[in-house]
Amino acid sequence: MTVYQPREDSRLLAKKILEMNLDGENCLDMGTGTGIIAEKMVKSGAEKVLAVDVNPEAVEEASDKLGKHDNTEVKSSDLFENVEGNFDLIAFNPPYLPGDDLDEDLEGREIWRGGDSGEEFTEEFLETAEDYLAENGRILFVVSSLSDFDTDQYEIVDTKQLWFEDIYLLKAGNF
Ligand SMILES: C[S@@+](CC[C@H](N)C(=O)[O-])C[C@H]1O[C@@H](n2cnc3c(N)ncnc32)[C@H](O)[C@@H]1O
Numbered sequence: 001m002t003v004y005q006p007r008e009d010s011r012l013l014a015k016k017i018l019e020m021n022l023d024g025e026n027c028l029d030m031g032t033g034t035g036i037i038a039e040k041m042v043k044s045g046a047e048k049v050l051a052v053d054v055n056p057e058a059v060e061e062a063s064d065k066l067g068k069h070d071n072t073e074v075k076s077s078d079l080f081e082n083v084e085g086n087f088d089l090i091a092f093n094p095p096y097l098p099g100d101d102l103d104e105d106l107e108g109r110e111i112w113r114g115g116d117s118g119e120e121f122t123e124e125f126l127e128t129a130e131d132y133l134a135e136n137g138r139i140l141f142v143v144s145s146l147s148d149f150d151t152d153q154y155e156i157v158d159t160k161q162l163w164f165e166d167i168y169l170l171k172a173g174n175f
Pocket of ligand 1: 004005006007009010011013030031032033034035036037052053054055058077078079093094095111112
């Protein structure tokens with residue numbers, strides 16, 4: 001499976017992570033891809049970073065990128081299947097685009113398709129993610145205006161306007 005190479009959505013999330021002070025924090029980078037977000041978590045002072053992805057090639061690429069950091073672990077996991085513990089920060093730039101049955105033969109659809117109307121996979125992630133948050137932990141995640149995701153109940157942290165979509169960085173958490 002192709003590894004998702006960092007794009008505008010990755011950069012929106014990466015920029016925010018770099019602005020944060022993560023000193024002493026335990027962080028989870030869900031769907032790490034190349035490892036770009038986990039790398040920024042380390043740069044922002046995270047004490048421990050767990051990076052997971054369901055795509056074996058992403059796990060390999062992220063392991064190469066992050067291997068030099070002793071406080072970082074890279075694992076294969078389908079969402080939280082192989083994740084244990086509680087995290088101060090969970091970040092996810094998920095597959096969020098809508099795709100119907102016609103897309104089934106498209107190579108790499110797993111890295112961008114979030115469900116028939118785009119938001120289903122993100123909602124599944126959010127339902128479970130709360131169980132893995134530490135007290136006062138927060139979740140940063142990316143959604144697209146091309147999906148039916150209802151942004152109303154979340155804080156909008158940042159937005160990027162592209163010619164064909166708006167990308168939102170949203171925050172959820174125990175606070
Ligand atoms: C849009 S890419 C983001 C990659 C990287 N975090 C970035 O921002 O560039 C979504 C990532 O989620 C991964 N992914 C898709 N389904 C997943 C699942 N069920 N569990 C874990 N990771 C998943 C994909 O393999 C892909 O690497």
